[in-house]
Amino acid sequence: MPIILRRLATSVLILLAVSVLVFVATLLLPGDPAQAILGQQATPERLAALREQMNLNDPVLQRYFSWLGGLFVGDLGISAASGGPVSALLGERIGASLVLLVAASLISLPVGFLVGTYSALRRGRTGDHVTTGVSLVLAALPEFVIGIALITLFSTTVFPILPSVTMAPPGEAVWNYPLQLVLPTLTLVLVVTPYITRMMRATMLEVLDSGYVEMARLKGVPERQVILRHALPHALSPVAQVVAIQLAWMAGGVVVVEFLFRYPGIGQALVDAVANRDVQVVQALSILIAAVYIMVNLLADMVGILTNPKLRTGGTR
Amino acid sequence: MSTSISENTTTATPVLSADGLRVATTAGEEILHGVSFELQPGKILALVGESGSGKTTAGLACLGHFRQGLEHTGGEIHLAGSGQDGSILDLPESERRKLRGGAISYVPQDPALSLNPAMRIGEQIMEVLRVHRYGDSDAERRGRAAEVLAEVGLENDRAYLGRYPHQLSGGQQQRVGIAMAFACRPAVMVLDEPTTGLDVTTQALVLQTIDQLAERHSVAGLYITHDLAVVAKVADDVVVMLSGDVVEHGPTAQVLYRPQHHYTRKLLNAVPDLAGKRRVGSVAAITGEQAAVPQDGSAGHAAQITTADRHSAAHTPAPAAHRSLLEVSGLRLAYGENQVLDGIDFKLGQGESMMLLGESGSGKTTLSRCIAGLNEDYNGTVCLDGAELAPGTRARSAEQRQQVQYVFQSPFSSLNPRRTICESVEVPLQMSGKMSRKERRLRVREALDQVRLGDSYLDRRPGDLSGGERQRAAIARALVNAPSLLVCDEVTSALDVSVQASIIDLLRSLQTDTGMSMLFVTHNIALARHISQRMAVLQQGRIVDLGSTEDVLENPQHDYTRELLANVPTF
Numbered sequence: 001m002p003i004i005l006r007r008l009a010t011s012v013l014i015l016l017a018v019s020v021l022v023f024v025a026t027l028l029l030p031g032d033p034a035q036a037i038l039g040q041q042a043t044p045e046r047l048a049a050l051r052e053q054m055n056l057n058d059p060v061l062q063r064y065f066s067w068l069g070g071l072f073v074g075d076l077g078i079s080a081a082s083g084g085p086v087s088a089l090l091g092e093r094i095g096a097s098l099v100l101l102v103a104a105s106l107i108s109l110p111v112g113f114l115v116g117t118y119s120a121l122r123r124g125r126t127g128d129h130v131t132t133g134v135s136l137v138l139a140a141l142p143e144f145v146i147g148i149a150l151i152t153l154f155s156t157t158v159f160p161i162l163p164s165v166t167m168a169p170p171g172e173a174v175w176n177y178p179l180q181l182v183l184p185t186l187t188l189v190l191v192v193t194p195y196i197t198r199m200m201r202a203t204m205l206e207v208l209d210s211g212y213v214e215m216a217r218l219k220g221v222p223e224r225q226v227i228l229r230h231a232l233p234h235a236l237s238p239v240a241q242v243v244a245i246q247l248a249w250m251a252g253g254v255v256v257v258e259f260l261f262r263y264p265g266i267g268q269a270l271v272d273a274v275a276n277r278d279v280q281v282v283q284a285l286s287i288l289i290a291a292v293y294i295m296v297n298l299l300a301d302m303v304g305i306l307t308n309p310k311l312r313t314g315g316t317r
Numbered sequence: 318m319s320t321s322i323s324e325n326t327t328t329a330t331p332v333l334s335a336d337g338l339r340v341a342t343t344a345g346e347e348i349l350h351g352v353s354f355e356l357q358p359g360k361i362l363a364l365v366g367e368s369g370s371g372k373t374t375a376g377l378a379c380l381g382h383f384r385q386g387l388e389h390t391g392g393e394i395h396l397a398g399s400g401q402d403g404s405i406l407d408l409p410e411s412e413r414r415k416l417r418g419g420a421i422s423y424v425p426q427d428p429a430l431s432l433n434p435a436m437r438i439g440e441q442i443m444e445v446l447r448v449h450r451y452g453d454s455d456a457e458r459r460g461r462a463a464e465v466l467a468e469v470g471l472e473n474d475r476a477y478l479g480r481y482p483h484q485l486s487g488g489q490q491q492r493v494g495i496a497m498a499f500a501c502r503p504a505v506m507v508l509d510e511p512t513t514g515l516d517v518t519t520q521a522l523v524l525q526t527i528d529q530l531a532e533r534h535s536v537a538g539l540y541i542t543h544d545l546a547v548v549a550k551v552a553d554d555v556v557v558m559l560s561g562d563v564v565e566h567g568p569t570a571q572v573l574y575r576p577q578h579h580y581t582r583k584l585l586n587a588v589p590d591l592a593g594k595r596r597v598g599s600v601a602a603i604t605g606e607q608a609a610v611p612q613d614g615s616a617g618h619a620a621q622i623t624t625a626d627r628h629s630a631a632h633t634p635a636p637a638a639h640r641s642l643l644e645v646s647g648l649r650l651a652y653g654e655n656q657v658l659d660g661i662d663f664k665l666g667q668g669e670s671m672m673l674l675g676e677s678g679s680g681k682t683t684l685s686r687c688i689a690g691l692n693e694d695y696n697g698t699v700c701l702d703g704a705e706l707a708p709g710t711r712a713r714s715a716e717q718r719q720q721v722q723y724v725f726q727s728p729f730s731s732l733n734p735r736r737t738i739c740e741s742v743e744v745p746l747q748m749s750g751k752m753s754r755k756e757r758r759l760r761v762r763e764a765l766d767q768v769r770l771g772d773s774y775l776d777r778r779p780g781d782l783s784g785g786e787r788q789r790a791a792i793a794r795a796l797v798n799a800p801s802l803l804v805c806d807e808v809t810s811a812l813d814v815s816v817q818a819s820i821i822d823l824l825r826s827l828q829t830d831t832g833m834s835m836l837f838v839t840h841n842i843a844l845a846r847h848i849s850q851r852m853a854v855l856q857q858g859r860i861v862d863l864g865s866t867e868d869v870l871e872n873p874q875h876d877y878t879r880e881l882l883a884n885v886p887t888f
Binding site for chain 1: 414423
């Protein structure tokens with residue numbers, strides 16, 4: 001599969017380019033990390049000692065490569081704020097965010113596919129109008145508005161049934177408190193699903209109008225099989241691109257949602273790290289989010305390649 | 318192949334009969350106003366009409382299928398062997414579905430669009446067998462799939478069954494479509510323009526396959542088409558449709574040679590013939606020895622335009638020498654390993670019209686785009702009037718750009734729908750920036766006049782125009798700058814035959830009137846004598862035959878050309 005290998009190679013190149021950008025961007029963060037850690041009262045000697053300890057006096061290029069080298073062996077450096085290794089600090093946070101992301105995707109993907117297909121099959125009828133209207137409204141709302149609306153609805157006066165903030169004791173896994181996961185997950189689902197639904201509806205409509213779907217019907221293929229075998233595989237490849245963008249957005253957009261629900265994931269960690277000038281943590285998280293972005297897009301392209309025999313077989317016509 | 322008049326058609330039991338079929342849009346506009354016809358086993362009935370006549374709607378109705386936005390409003394369709402006494406249109410959808418692909422099957426117009434690109438062809442044939450419970454096991458069904466592929470003249474080993482549609486040529490794809498339609502041994506096959514877009518050789522093969530299958534297995538065929546030459550070759554009986562009504566009905570020989578209705582006569586007159594005996598429009602076809610180039614005075618082409626007398630044109634002496642306007646040499650272009658153009662050399666004289674003939678994929682459009690500067694990735698040289706042209710339009714001078722003008726295949730997509738005709742035609746003049754608004758408008762009116770569109774078209778938009786009118790507007794746009802070379806890329810292939818005739822007529826008179834040169838790119842060899850003095854035959858990026866139209870047609874040098882000529886359907 002040379003086409004997949006080529007695609008993989010470009011992904012690696014993009015990731016390298018991102019690492020340069022991330023590194024340069026953190027250099028540009030205002031303020032001196034040493035100063036930020038030690039505060040305004042720090043003596044020049046202590047500042048100099050800390051700079052020496054953090055290798056801040058080395059040439060920029062050398063610092064970049066030692067940081068990059070560290071990434072490859074899982075050494076993300078020492079957190080300036082906590083003094084511990086970044087990997088230990090983030091491990092738990094990544095796990096917590098992953099729970100949120102996976103739960104949200106597991107719900108929004110099938111729902112998006114189903115509702116989009118339903119809408120396309122009922123083109124122009126009431127069911128179609130309702131779903132397109134609702135998805136348009138939801139797509140127009142930013143995640144914090146949806147989040148706040150959900151909190152108002154389910155954890156304050158109307159139906160006080162769900163917790164509005166996450167309060168797992170530190171060191172304990174978030175999934176031990178499933179009720180606390182409901183609102184953050186629901187928020188992400190409501191943000192992501194409308195886009196998937198709309199895209200699914202649009203590509204499905206196009207596919208349903210295609211010659212091969214009409215041909216399948218004229219062959220006497222039962223409607224269910226027409227949809228599942230002839231229409232769906234062709235609709236999936238363009239939708240996969242949108243799904244990828246949405247999943248990638250979740251990896252970054254989770255920051256706002258986690259902040260809103262005080263959820264102990266990478267989003268919280270990133271906000272804290274920027275506030276503390278914790279350069280190592282910011283770098284590690286930025287690279288991580290970028291890697292998720294690239295990975296997900298790579299997966300979407302693979303779906304495209306696998307559902308299109310022309311790309312798979314090269315074709316000799 | 319029989320075109321003999323079958324006297325007993327009315328007495329035999331029809332396998333399918335449509336009776337007073339009415340179809341309307343859901344908005345209430347009637348598309349078919351009571352259409353009736355009968356199909357006999359082993360015979361092929363041609364349903365002839367232009368786009369919009371409702372012939373496809375009628376064909377699909379035979380399968381109990383109505384496209385989105387259409388509904389059945391009256392009339393009946395009886396299908397013998399459906400196991401139903403009543404009209405199949407009264408059956409519930411699930412019952413009709415069981416008939417489709419089984420008792421009655423469909424062969425679509427464009428197999429490239431109708432075969433599922435993500436399914437292997439063997440699986441697509443197996444699917445129809447499985448749906449209709451043909452055979453008891455998958456092994457048996459695989460055997461039938463192989464058998465039916467052999468019947469349409471394709472390979473049928475495992476590797477072939479495992480191919481995807483894009484790995485087949487257009488003709489092979491269409492034969493897979495026919496195999497699929499034939500797999501369950503239907504009583505009736507509906508064929509919807511199955512050879513449009515194929516070159517004549519492939520078309521002949523497909524027609525032969527259909528004919529043999531129908532005869533051997535006594536299948537009744539409904540052949541939907543607008544190509545009367547094909548009708549002559551394949552059909553036993555003909556039904557002519559005009560905007561939702563049947564206007565003529567009878568055995569093929571009678572309808573084609575003794576047409577009763579004036580519309581049938583009009584259709585027949587519009588069919589271009591290779592021999593050039595018929596006149597498409599008002600300009601005589603080019604036959605026999607003829608001046609390659611009209612004399613610089615008006616005498617030469619006046620003779621061609623005003624007189625139908627072939628002999629006077631035939632005796633016009635060929636000018637001893639004429640300047641060549643366009644010289645293409647060593648033109649090559651490759652996309653990856655795919656060599657699209659493989660060393661093209663030819664000259665086009667001033668005032669000369671040349672046909673560039675080739676099937677899809679032969680590189681003819683790529684070649685014309687290179688000449689027009691729309692494709693700049695070529696190697697080799699293109700010289701206009703002795704001066705070498707830069708590869709891209711951007712690198713060419715304004716004057717050079719004005720000299721070469723291009724008319725695109727589809728007038729439906731080449732005109733901006735938001736602009737009025739005047740605005741669209743005016744664009745090339747605005748680009749030169751020399752004329753005032755008033756002068757431009759005057760020039761646009763002249764150009765519209767040249768293409769026989771009146772002033773009333775100035776402020777209309779493409780959406781209000783028919784296909785033929787749009788193509789005229791597109792030609793006017795190419796004419797405003799008085800080009801010395803007009804490149805016409807398949808300009809008639811999106812149009813009906815009668816519209817094609819009027820466009821061909823127009824182009825010929827324009828060319829002789831203005832003395833411009835013309836490169837006419839097409840896949841339709843039958844147009845040769847109606848449009849060009851010279852022709853070049855293109856196959857897989859090479860010119861395999863080049864010469865005067867007469868020479869190439871009468872004395873072809875290459876096997877490919879000979880094969881094409883042998884397979885041109887005529888009547």
